[in-house]
Amino acid sequence: MMRTFRFSIVIAVAATACLLPAAAMARQFSQVSRTTNAPVAPSGATPRTPDGHPDLSGVWNGLGDNLIGVPNQMANAGIAVETESSTRDVASGARIATFPRGTTNPLNDEQAERAAALMRRMGSNRPVYKPQYWETVKKLDQNANEEDPANNCMPAGIPRAGIPSFVGQSPTYFIFIYPGTGGLIATQTSYRMIPVDGRQHTPLQDLDGTYTGEAIGHWEGDTLVVDTYGFNSSTWFDQIGGYMHSENMHVVERFHRDGNTLTWTATVEDPDVLLEPWTTTPRVALLNPNPEAVLPESLPCSERDLGHLVNKEHH
Amino acid sequence: MPTQAKNMLMVAAVAAIAFHSAGAQSRKPTANAGAGDKASLASEDILDRAKTLRAAADALGMVRWSDIGAGASRLPAVDVVNTMELWGSGTTYGSGQAYKPGAPWPAFKTEIHVALAYNPAAMRVETTCTNSDASAQGRAVPLHIIQVVRDKYAWDESAIGAGLVPGKGTATPVMAADNNRLLRLWILPYGVVKAALAAGDKTKTSTENGTTVITFPLSGQLAGVTVKATLDAKNQVAKVETRTDNPALGEMFTETEYSDYADHGEEILTEIKSPGHIVQKRGGHPVLDIQVKKVDANNPYLVFPVPENVKNAAVH
Numbered sequence: 001m002m003r004t005f006r007f008s009i010v011i012a013v014a015a016t017a018c019l020l021p022a023a024a025m026a027r028q029f030s031q032v033s034r035t036t037n038a039p040v041a042p043s044g045a046t047p048r049t050p051d052g053h054p055d056l057s058g059v060w061n062g063l064g065d066n067l068i069g070v071p072n073q074m075a076n077a078g079i080a081v082e083t084e085s086s087t088r089d090v091a092s093g094a095r096i097a098t099f100p101r102g103t104t105n106p107l108n109d110e111q112a113e114r115a116a117a118l119m120r121r122m123g124s125n126r127p128v129y130k131p132q133y134w135e136t137v138k139k140l141d142q143n144a145n146e147e148d149p150a151n152n153c154m155p156a157g158i159p160r161a162g163i164p165s166f167v168g169q170s171p172t173y174f175i176f177i178y179p180g181t182g183g184l185i186a187t188q189t190s191y192r193m194i195p196v197d198g199r200q201h202t203p204l205q206d207l208d209g210t211y212t213g214e215a216i217g218h219w220e221g222d223t224l225v226v227d228t229y230g231f232n233s234s235t236w237f238d239q240i241g242g243y244m245h246s247e248n249m250h251v252v253e254r255f256h257r258d259g260n261t262l263t264w265t266a267t268v269e270d271p272d273v274l275l276e277p278w279t280t281t282p283r284v285a286l287l288n289p290n291p292e293a294v295l296p297e298s299l300p301c302s303e304r305d306l307g308h309l310v311n312k313e314h315h
Numbered sequence: 316m317p318t319q320a321k322n323m324l325m326v327a328a329v330a331a332i333a334f335h336s337a338g339a340q341s342r343k344p345t346a347n348a349g350a351g352d353k354a355s356l357a358s359e360d361i362l363d364r365a366k367t368l369r370a371a372a373d374a375l376g377m378v379r380w381s382d383i384g385a386g387a388s389r390l391p392a393v394d395v396v397n398t399m400e401l402w403g404s405g406t407t408y409g410s411g412q413a414y415k416p417g418a419p420w421p422a423f424k425t426e427i428h429v430a431l432a433y434n435p436a437a438m439r440v441e442t443t444c445t446n447s448d449a450s451a452q453g454r455a456v457p458l459h460i461i462q463v464v465r466d467k468y469a470w471d472e473s474a475i476g477a478g479l480v481p482g483k484g485t486a487t488p489v490m491a492a493d494n495n496r497l498l499r500l501w502i503l504p505y506g507v508v509k510a511a512l513a514a515g516d517k518t519k520t521s522t523e524n525g526t527t528v529i530t531f532p533l534s535g536q537l538a539g540v541t542v543k544a545t546l547d548a549k550n551q552v553a554k555v556e557t558r559t560d561n562p563a564l565g566e567m568f569t570e571t572e573y574s575d576y577a578d579h580g581e582e583i584l585t586e587i588k589s590p591g592h593i594v595q596k597r598g599g600h601p602v603l604d605i606q607v608k609k610v611d612a613n614n615p616y617l618v619f620p621v622p623e624n625v626k627n628a629a630v631h
Contacts, residue, residue: 033387069384084391094434097394097512099369099378107381114586115379118395121614124434128620131476131483138616142583241616275479275620312582 037071037081039284042259046222049169054222054257057169059288059295070116076162076239077123078281090281091125114313120240127243127268127278140242145309147242149235153301155211156187157235158228159251159266163285164192166295167262172197174217174224180298189298194226204229209247211235224255237268238280246272260287362520367527367546372508374550376578376587394512396505396587398432398617401579403593405605407444410597420600421446427605430617431500433509437465437619438500441475462489464496465619467536468629478622488628494536501533504552504573504590507544510534526553551576551588571595571603579610587612 047055074081078090087096107115121141129137140147150156156178164176174194180187196217207214209232217226229250237243237251249270256263267279372378372394380392404427408420428441441461461472469492472478478486501510511518511531518531527546532538540557547553556570575591578584589610595603 033389035389035391037388037390069386069388070381071385071388071390074390079393081390081393087391087393089434092434095513096434097372097378097509099372099392099394101380101392102369102373102378111586112381112383114584115395116381116383117583118379118585118587118612118614119381119393122393122395122397122434124397124432126616126618128618131474131479134476134616134618141616142611142613313584 034071035081035084037075037079039075039263040261040286042261044259046257046259049171051171053219054224055169056167056174056224056255056257056262059166059290059293060163060262060285061165061288061293061295070119073116073120073239074123076281076283077120078125079119079123089124091123094124096122117313123281125279125281126241127238128275129273130275133244133273137242137244140236140244141240142242142312144240144242145312146306150187151303151306153188153303154234155190157211157231157237158192158213158215159253159268159280160235160237160239161187161190161212163255163262163264163283174226177295179295180301188301196224201227201229204248209233213249213251220254222256226253226255227251228253244273245270248272260289261285262287362522362527364516364518364520367520367529367550368508368512368518370550371529371546371552372512374546374588375504375508375552375576376585377505377508394509395614396509396612397434398430398614399505399587399589400430400611400615400617401428401589401607402609403427403429403605403607405603406601407442407604408600408602410600410602420602425605430619431503432617432619433500433505435466435619436497436500437463438496439463439472439475439617439619440496440499462492462496463619464493464500465621466497467493468621468625469493469496470622470625478624479620486622486625488625490629498533498537498540498557501537502542502555502557502571504555507542507552507555510542511544547574549576551590567598569595569597578612579607580612581609583611583613585612 049055071081079087079096080090081087081098084100085098087098088094089096145151150160161178165179166175166177168175168177173196174192176192176194178187178190180189190212192212192215194215194217196219198218199216201216202214207230209230211232211234213228214230215226215228217224219225227250229248231245231247231249233245233247233249235245237245237249245268249268251266251268253264253266262285263282264285265280265282267277268274269277369378375396377394377396378392379395380390382389405425407423407425409423410420423444423446425445426443430439431437439461440463441459443457443459445457461475461477463470463472469489470478471487471489473484473486477484500506507529510533511529514531514534518529521528521530523545527550529544529546531542533540533542543556544552545554545556552573554570554572556568558566558568572594573590573592576588577591578586579589579591580587587610589607589612591607593603593605593607594601
């Protein structure tokens with residue numbers, strides 16, 4: 001037990017040390033004391049660009065979508081703690097028993113890690129794989145310490161990267177930046193340049209699979225729709241769960257701005273491994289209110305801890 | 316395999332593995348566990364319901380919270396149990412199928428693998444039964460069956476996940492078994508605590524002979540079924556009593572005993588306590604005696620999609 005406990009600390013410290021700027025920035029918004037993990041209610045008007053579309057540009061690193069912290073991880077998994085006595089599974093609507101904490105004593109790290117591992121996985125919104133992959137997916141998750149590409153500092157990929165922390169917008173393209181992230185996983189910085197100029201996808205057979213694929217955007221009303229394919233199969237498509245995919249994965253993301261919030265969902269189609277398309281639980285990020293906010297540098301991700309594993313307990 | 320032996324295995328597999336019922340041929344369970352009626356409750360010590368249920372949930376490790384990376388946020392505790400998988404082995408008994416009048420019910424060596432979820436309510440029970448008295452009852456040829464239930468759908472699979480992909484096995488609708496299969500889920504220790512919490516003020520807590528007793532009605536498809544659960548000194552669910560209407564045996568009182576609680580995870584410990592020994596009796600006869608070998612309680616990836624032909628069967 002103690003060795004596991006020490007390993008947990010090692011991982012947490014390493015991830016934090018490597019990626020401190022991103023974590024610190026996210027914490028700016030985490031100082032708000034909350035007893036729920038529900039998205040913040042939007043406020044303010046939705047600005048528009050001269051061409052009439054919603055202006056999605058800005059630094060979106062507040063509260064909602066990030067990998068840092070159990071409250072957000074639960075929200076991303078579809079568990080909404082709505083009040084101090086009410087919790088709901090967003091996908092199924094099922095009520096989940098909610099209790100006051102049982103003790104004023106803080107949990108030790110081992111207890112907190114084990115609880116967090118359960119809480120991240122309790123949502124019902126799970127992709128349904130073809131039966132021949134059920135054991136594979138389960139084993140990948142059970143062996144995530146070694147198997148998760150992100151634990152080896154590989155790019156998170158799409159849609160696992162979630163909401164970009166920075167959106168740059170022009171009439172004909174978007175720039176998305178995803179800083180390296182500490183916490184649950186440690187991924188390296190990545191970016192996407194997404195044309196919205198009416199072009200069509202390159203034929204799939206002409207693409208070399210990549211981590212972020214070939215993304216083409218278009219507007220559906222006030223919603224930006226980003227259609228992406230041409231992936232490699234080296235990523236998982238959600239934060240946890242061992243959700244592997246094939247090179248035939250097709251992802252459709254939807255971004256909708258409402259005041260100072262940006263809501264994101266992604267639908268994953270992969271007829272090679274999935275029995276049916278899967279859509280993420282909606283995630284909501286808050287606009288950084290500081291007009292001078294910038295993304296600090298993410299330090300290189302360097303994995304040095306896997307050799308210290310003593311069992312399969314994980315984050 | 317001799318017909319009689321095969322039939323015996325089938326009966327045992329269908330009737331006894333189960334944490335509760337006689338499977339495909341049985342009907343909707345009916346009330347109730349007996350001692351939980353109002354008359355008896357009035358003379359018992361009434362306990363604080365919330366405290367009793369919380370203690371039972373805590374004893375199983377169901378109630379958890381974590382502040383990792385939470386910053387200033389401080390979320391309440393929640394019930395973290397959703398999916399779970401367990402493996403066990405032991406003995407099942409052919410319910411009411413003695414070879415001679417007065418003889419014990421025939422025994423079968425049984426390997427059991429259970430995958431379950433509470434959200435949505437679903438359970439897949441995979442069993443392999445072998446006749447342990449082959450000389451008297453026929454050759455010991457294992458019988459492998461997979462029984463699944465999800466909400467209002469029940470079916471048997473020729474292999475795990477059968478019927479979902481064309482050409483990959485067969486899913487056979489068994490709608491009549493739906494309620495009894497669902498009941499297996501809700502009389503497991505976690506199901507008891509969840510259902511008792513969900514029943515709100517319909518749940519009664521009391522003491523009987525110095526032990527804590529929880530009595531509550533199930534709802535939804537299982538409305539009309541009352542469950543009586545007895546806690547042990549550590550507030551763990553020790554015994555669950557229900558009564559079902561079995562077409563072959565009439566109204567049948569079933570009691571399931573859980574003991575030897577521990578975190579049965581192997582390389583992934585969760586601090587969720589699971590019974591290491593499950594014994595079930597029906598009408599006073601043993602029908603199930605299982606030692607749990609391993610449990611994955613870390614909300615593993617388990618899914619229960621309903622095959623199209625099963626959905627269609629439910630419609631018709």
